[in-house]
Amino acid sequence: MGRQPCCDKLGVKKGPWTAEEDNKLFTFILSYGPCCWRAVPKLAGLRRCGKSCRLRWTNYLRPDLKRGLLDEAEEQLVIDLHARLGNRWSKIAAGLPGRTDNEIKNHWNTHIKKKLIKMGIDPVTHQPLQKPQTESSSQGSSTDSSSAAISPLSEPNFPAKDQPLTSQIWMEALQDDSWSNFSTWGSESYTDFGPHSSEDSLNQLLDYYKDLGDKDCELGSSGNFNKQLAGMGEKD
């Protein structure tokens, strides 16, 4: 009954990765590609479970990762996407090249969530909180610097319909997904979105994509990179 643990817990190291482990994993993936994670630790000589290796690679070692805090445009995009997708972090991450689902999830929980609440917006429903602070009405659509970065959801200007790029991103991100089950999709809950789902962020995103496209030629986005690596290692 039940499912076997992803790895036998005996002899499997946990906790923070050392530089040596990182090096082993990185070298291995570079040589053989990120395939068959279950086998990776054995082959790479790591006392880790495959899951841990995969996580370490995707969240930290991948060469196409951006580091550092999300900028305003990215934050805005996360909010927009979250309004549409809910907690589908991997799908949201798909719209932000170089960012991982874990990173976005962390940023959301520690940062954006609080910002939205402060602005009187429910981070779950993206609707105004039940008990608005007296200043919330002004906050909601305010132009004060702190809230300007986040779209107050009081303006009927959600970008999806107007912004081909985000629409495309969503289509890509959501392709073949069950996102359509997301009950609030298209409901009026999400018709009122802020004016800051800005062209700025979209332009920046476009730049990301362009940039990534360029990099594909060298290292590749994760997808291409993976393919390259898989190609390198697979037929050994």
Added chain:
DNA sequence: AAACCGCACAACCGCGGGTGG
């Protein structure tokens, strides 16, 4: 200077979906 607190990030855990035998 020390203690405390909050934040940011990294990592783990359990579950569900997809797939092959």
Added chain:
DNA sequence: CCCACCCGCGGTTGTGCGGTT
């Protein structure tokens, strides 16, 4: 068609660091 396995996702927890009191 069923079962077992593997992978990926989302939620949660742990830890280190910086700022404040």
